[in-house]
Amino acid sequence: xxxxxxxxxxxxxxxxxxxxxxxxxxxxxxxxxxxxxxxxxxxxxxxxxxxxxxxxxxxxxxxxxxxxxxxxxxxxxxxxxxxxxxxxxxxxx
Numbered sequence: 449x450x451x452x453x454x455x456x457x458x459x460x461x462x463x464x465x466x467x468x469x470x471x472x473x474x475x476x477x478x479x480x481x482x483x484x485x486x487x488x489x490x491x492x493x494x495x496x497x498x499x500x501x502x503x504x505x506x507x508x509x510x511x512x513x514x515x516x517x518x519x520x521x522x523x524x525x526x527x528x529x530x531x532x533x534x535x536x537x538x539x540x541x
Contacts, residue, residue: 456520460486464479464486464514465478471509472494472506472510473493476490478490481526485524485525485526486525486526487527487528489527489530490503490529490530490531491532492530495531495532
């Protein structure tokens with residue numbers, strides 16, 4: 449894991465998860481990593497009508513404040529996976 453200087457206080461993983469789940473409707477985010485590099489997986493029914501790039505843009509929009517500036521707590525997202533929850537396709541049945 450690389451060393452990344454930041455002045456952020458608290459858990460970056462928690463901050464990422466909370467930002468995503470706050471901005472993307474009915475989402476469940478899993479975040480791992482550290483040292484400025486993170487892996488993110490997000491499930492949300494809001495992704496159902498979107499293509500992969502639109503889904504990724506939604507996630508990056510939610511966390512952009514954590515990636516801004518020279519001492520940002522998030523330097524890179526090494527892996528970003530998005531999808532819809534398995535049970536959301538049966539929700540209207």
